Amino acid sequence: MSNTNDASPKKLIEVNNLQKHFVVKEDMFTKLPLKAVDGVSFSIDKGETLGLVGESGCGKTTVGRSILFLEKPTGGEIYYDGNLINEKNIYNYRKKMQIVFQDPYSSLNPRMTVADIVGEPLDIHKLYKNKAEREERIAELLQTVGLNSDHSRRYAHEFSGGQRQRIGIARALAVAPEFIVCDEPVSALDVSIQAQIINKFEELQQKLGITYLFIAHDLLVVQHISQRIAVMYLGKIVEIAPAKELINNPIHPYTQSLISAIPLPDPESARNRHRIVLEGDVPSPLHMPSGCSFRTRCRECKIHCSQEIPELKEVSPGHFVRCFER
Amino acid sequence: MSDQPLLQIKNLHTSFFTESGEVKAVNGLNFNLDKGKVLGVVGESGSGKSVTAYSILRILTDTGKIVDGEILFKGKDVVKFNKKEINDFRGARVSIIFQDPMTSLNPVYTIGNQLCEAILLHTDRNRKEAYLRAKEMLELVGVNEPLKRLKQYPHELSGGMRQRVMIAMALACEPDILIADEPTTALDVTIQAQILELMKSLQKKMGMAIIMITHDLGVIADMCDEIIVMYAGSVCERGTADEIFYNPKHEYTKGLLRSIPRLDSAGKKLIPIEGSPIDLLNLPKGCPFVARCDNAMKICLEQKPEEVRINDFHIAACWLNYKERYFNEEVQSNE
Numbered sequence: 001m002s003n004t005n006d007a008s009p010k011k012l013i014e015v016n017n018l019q020k021h022f023v024v025k026e027d028m029f030t031k032l033p034l035k036a037v038d039g040v041s042f043s044i045d046k047g048e049t050l051g052l053v054g055e056s057g058c059g060k061t062t063v064g065r066s067i068l069f070l071e072k073p074t075g076g077e078i079y080y081d082g083n084l085i086n087e088k089n090i091y092n093y094r095k096k097m098q099i100v101f102q103d104p105y106s107s108l109n110p111r112m113t114v115a116d117i118v119g120e121p122l123d124i125h126k127l128y129k130n131k132a133e134r135e136e137r138i139a140e141l142l143q144t145v146g147l148n149s150d151h152s153r154r155y156a157h158e159f160s161g162g163q164r165q166r167i168g169i170a171r172a173l174a175v176a177p178e179f180i181v182c183d184e185p186v187s188a189l190d191v192s193i194q195a196q197i198i199n200k201f202e203e204l205q206q207k208l209g210i211t212y213l214f215i216a217h218d219l220l221v222v223q224h225i226s227q228r229i230a231v232m233y234l235g236k237i238v239e240i241a242p243a244k245e246l247i248n249n250p251i252h253p254y255t256q257s258l259i260s261a262i263p264l265p266d267p268e269s270a271r272n273r274h275r276i277v278l279e280g281d282v283p284s285p286l287h288m289p290s291g292c293s294f295r296t297r298c299r300e301c302k303i304h305c306s307q308e309i310p311e312l313k314e315v316s317p318g319h320f321v322r323c324f325e326r
Numbered sequence: 327m328s329d330q331p332l333l334q335i336k337n338l339h340t341s342f343f344t345e346s347g348e349v350k351a352v353n354g355l356n357f358n359l360d361k362g363k364v365l366g367v368v369g370e371s372g373s374g375k376s377v378t379a380y381s382i383l384r385i386l387t388d389t390g391k392i393v394d395g396e397i398l399f400k401g402k403d404v405v406k407f408n409k410k411e412i413n414d415f416r417g418a419r420v421s422i423i424f425q426d427p428m429t430s431l432n433p434v435y436t437i438g439n440q441l442c443e444a445i446l447l448h449t450d451r452n453r454k455e456a457y458l459r460a461k462e463m464l465e466l467v468g469v470n471e472p473l474k475r476l477k478q479y480p481h482e483l484s485g486g487m488r489q490r491v492m493i494a495m496a497l498a499c500e501p502d503i504l505i506a507d508e509p510t511t512a513l514d515v516t517i518q519a520q521i522l523e524l525m526k527s528l529q530k531k532m533g534m535a536i537i538m539i540t541h542d543l544g545v546i547a548d549m550c551d552e553i554i555v556m557y558a559g560s561v562c563e564r565g566t567a568d569e570i571f572y573n574p575k576h577e578y579t580k581g582l583l584r585s586i587p588r589l590d591s592a593g594k595k596l597i598p599i600e601g602s603p604i605d606l607l608n609l610p611k612g613c614p615f616v617a618r619c620d621n622a623m624k625i626c627l628e629q630k631p632e633e634v635r636i637n638d639f640h641i642a643a644c645w646l647n648y649k650e651r652y653f654n655e656e657v658q659s660n661e
Contacts, residue, residue, distance in 0.1 A: 055514035160602045190370040191541060195585035195598030202595070217515060220544070224587035224596070243592060261519035263544025265586050267567040270548040277523050278516045281484045 009045035012081055012179060012211045013067065016041050019075030020062050024286060032286050036062045038235035039076070041312075044179075047205065049212040051226030051243065053219055053258070055282055059235040060215045064181040067213070068097055080179075095125050098172035102184035104164035108156035114167055115152035118142065121174040141170040145200060162193035169200065179211045186221060198225055219262050223247050228318075231255050234285055234293040237312065241319040251321045254278075254294050292324070300325050330401060331358035332502060332535055333382070338395035340374075340381045349606045351377040353559035353614075355395070356633070359503065364529065364536045366550030366567070368543060368582075370603055374559035375539045379505045382537075383416055418448040421496040425508035427488035431480040437464075438476030441495050448499040463494040466531075468524060486517035493524065497532065505537045510545060522548060543586055547571060555579045558604045558614035561633070565640035575634075575642035577619045613645065621646060 020037040037059040044050045054060045065071045067078055069090040078085045080093055098121075101107035108117055118138050121127075128134040139149035145166040156164055165185060172180055182201065186194040202225065204210055216222050222229055223243050230240040231254065239252040250256045257276040264270050278297045283289055289296050291306040298305070305324055312322045340352040352374040359365050367375045380386050382397055384404065397404040399419065407415060424430040432440060441460035445451055451459060457476075464472035467490040480488055489509060496504055506525070510518040522545065529536055538549050546553055546567070553570045555563045555578065563576040574580045581599040601618040610616060613626045625645050634647040 055516065162602060190603065191543070191582060192370060192585050192599035193602075195587075195596040196600070198587070199596055199598060219515070220587045220589070223589065224592050247589060257519075258515060261515050262589075263518070263522075263542055263548055265543035265547050265571070265583070265588065267547045267571050270544075275519055275523065277519050281486055281517065282514070 009048070010081075011043045011079075012046045012048075013044040013213070014079040014082075015043070015063075015067065015076070016079070017076040018063065018066055018073055018078065020059070020066050020071055021074045026286070034285050035235050035288065036285065037066065037073075040232070040235070040237055041076075042230055042237065042240060044211055044213060046178075047209045047211055048228065049205065049214050049226045051222035051229040052213060052215045052232060053217060053222050053229060054232035055217065057234075057282060057285060058232040059285075060232050061183055063232070064099065064183050064213055064215050067181060068094070068099055070099070095175045096177050097179045097181070098175065098177040099181040099183060100165070100168050100172050100185045103188050104161055104168055105188070107168055108164055110156055113153055113155055114142070114147075117156070117167060118152070118170045118174055121171060125175055127175065137174075141173055144173060144204070145170045146196075160193075161189050162196055165189060165197055166200070169197075169204075173204070173208075176208075177210065179213075181213045181215070183215045184217070185214075187216060187218060194221070201225060219247075219258060231258065234282065234288060236293065236322065237320075238294065238322045239320065240312075245316075245319055249319075251315060251319070251326050252294075252323050253298050253300055253325075292322075332361045332400065333359040334396070334398040335378075335382075336396040336398065338378070338381060338397065339393040340377050340386065340390060341393050342387075342390045344389060347607050350609055351390070351559055351606060352381060353609065355556075355559070355561060357554055357561065357564060359535050359537065361502070362529075362533045362535055363552060364538060364550045366546040366553040367537060367539045367556060368541065368546050368553060369556035370541060372558075372603055372606060373556040375556050376507055377559075378556075379422060379507050379537065379539055382505065383420060383422055384412055385416075385422075414448075417444060417501070418499045419501055420503040420505065421499070421501045422505040422507060423489070423492045423496050423509050425511050427485060427492050427512070428480065430492060431488060433480055436477055436479055437483070437491055441476070441491070441498060444495050445498050459498060460494075463498050464491070466497075466528070467491075467494045468520075469494070485513055486520060489513060489517075489521055490524070493521075493528070497528065497534070500532065501534055503535045503537065505539070507539045508541070509538075511540065511542070518545075525549070543582065555582070558606065558609060560614065560630075561641075561643060562615070563640075563642045563644075564633075565636070565642075569636075569640040573636075573640070575636050575640065575647055576615075576644045577621055577646065578615045579642075581618075613643075623649070 018037055018040045022034040022036055024032050024034045026032050040063055052060045062071055066073045085093055115138050118141050119134055122134055122137060128137060138152055142149055142151060147166055186197050214225055226243045229243050229246045230237050233254050239255045250259050257278045260276040280297050283296055291308055292310050295301045295305040310322050310324045312320045314320050335355055335357050338352055338355040342349040342351055355378060369375045381392055392405055438460055442456045445456040445459050460476060461472045464475055469475050469490050510521050540546060550567050553567055554561055557578050562578045574583060584597040585599055599618050604614055612628050613631050616622045616626045623645060631643045631645045633641050633643045635641055
């Protein structure tokens with residue numbers, strides 16, 4: 001989103017110091033805290049797409065689910081259009097916020113027809129006056145996502161992966177939401193189908209002005225669709241910046257290695273580039289390293305990195321990094 | 327005889343016989359693999375790339391069968407191998423690593439036990455030598471504290487570590503060919519980078535040929551000398567990495583390359599391949615890609631395209647190339 005408009009864009013979603021801690025029983029006597037999300041703050045402007053990337057277990061999905069209260073956050077606040085969301089009023093906000101899940105095979109009930117799947121949100125929120133209107137609305141939704149109304153009597157198993165994901169999108173669109181959390185919506189799909197779905201998301205944004213939180217591990221996809229990107233590592237955001245800036249000028253050592261590790265579909269640049277290969281694995285979130293959580297894999301780790309937790313600081317306008325050495 | 331390819335696949339047909347009919351998973355596949363080369367096989371799910379690998383090793387499920395064709399390893403037909411021959415062939419000459427390292431290791435045996443089993447089975451080392459070899463292999467694939475790892479069970483290792491163990495096991499008997507079936511698909515980006523770099527360096531060190539099966543064009547571009555693009559069980563296009571990426575001659579390959587996001591594609595619209603992947607139970611008479619092809623012609627509906635040689639390093643199976651060539655020849659003869 002450009003800031004050149006006379007009114008600066010409005011913040012639709014604001015997440016402030018979000019925390020989600022689970023308790024894990026290690027054996028009969030010891031319980032350990034698992035800090036899946038630990039102090040995440042960001043905001044998303046109206047009509048913007050914020051990409052959220054990170055490796056498995058970094059907490060990106062939990063962030064998405066917590067915003068919708070599918071997981072109850074253990075700390076922090078979430079504001080929608082300036083209003084605090086809590087457990088009591090979330091029902092009203094679910095009309096405005098929806099989610100599209102990763103796996104189009106397990107997120108659709110196999111016993112329901114497409115009409116029932118897409119119509120369920122309409123039933124719950126009582127968004128129609130009579131049966132004819134309901135059917136009309138379902139047909140309209142299916143058309144929006146590129147299916148036709150004959151499909152509405154069929155069951156989910158009769159469709160291919162890409163078509164199922166379209167059904168999932170139609171279901172999310174049923175309540176005419178302003179904000180959609182897309183949780184790895186294309187990673188289960190084939191390459192040629194991925195592009196269809198990505199284009200669909202972009203088209204819906206242009207037409208309906210929907211705001212997205214786009215969660216994925218594939219940086220090539222995320223940088224394509226997002227205006228800004230946040231990078232998560234072990235429950236914390238380590239870098240957040242406009243998409244182009246993050247790709248061309250990554251500052252955190254973790255982001256740098258992530259970007260250098262993207263498999264580029266281009267033999268020439270694959271031959272010529274230098275890949276920063278990180279040593280070792282992501283530490284277990286049950287036994288987090290002290291201080292900066294990335295220090296165990298960082299090449300530039302200094303003594304104080306293990307003693308204090310770095311804060312997210314602004315290095316250039318809109319570009320925030322969580323690292324002592326930058 | 328010296329320039330005989332290591333592995334030659336000739337007109338391979340593999341089908342699965344299911345209740346709803348014959349699924350032609352591999353449908354007339356031809357390719358050669360030379361010694362010490364990395365061959366990439368790319369395609370969508372259901373394009374027959376994994377089935378090709380399983381056919382080479384003859385590890386198809388009960389319903390699957392090689393219906394026709396030859397798989398020549400150093401000139402000998404693997405399809406006709408008897409039980410003893412195939413056991414010597416698997417593991418010792420050709421080995422495979424699978425996509426999911428969790429399900430391909432046995433959870434009730436230690437890493438050491440499983441590594442030694444492979445070594446004892448295929449070489450004449452004794453137990454102690456096998457154990458030393460196992461430790462040496464773990465060191466080679468970059469597993470830290472190998473002696474400790476040998477006593478651990480698969481669930482105690484991370485995904486990347488398990489894939490390293492799988493690679494160690496596959497390479498322990500110094501095979502001529504390593505088949506890697508989506509080896510990094512289940513791994514995170516940074517771990518994927520580690521495994522790809524490891525495979526590259528081991529390939530240089532040990533000189534085996536690799537068949538790299540993946541749907542990720544990025545991985546292919548990074549690793550492979552030669553590439554096969556598969557669709558619905560047949561080869562669309564085959565050639566060197568540069569030819570396939572910079573001079574694609576099949577409409578499907580072109581479509582694939584257009585549809586992937588790139589670093590400079592932000593703000594531009596992706597051009598997807600419309601339609602859905604093909605139903606293998608009802609293969610069309612002509613070109614399998616015809617229903618999704620923008621430039622389909624009449625002949626595409628009726629006849630399966632033959633492979634056309636584009637240049638020394640490049641073959642494509644698309645009627646459009648025929649048209650081009652025919653047209654050019656006509657122009658030349660008129661001149």
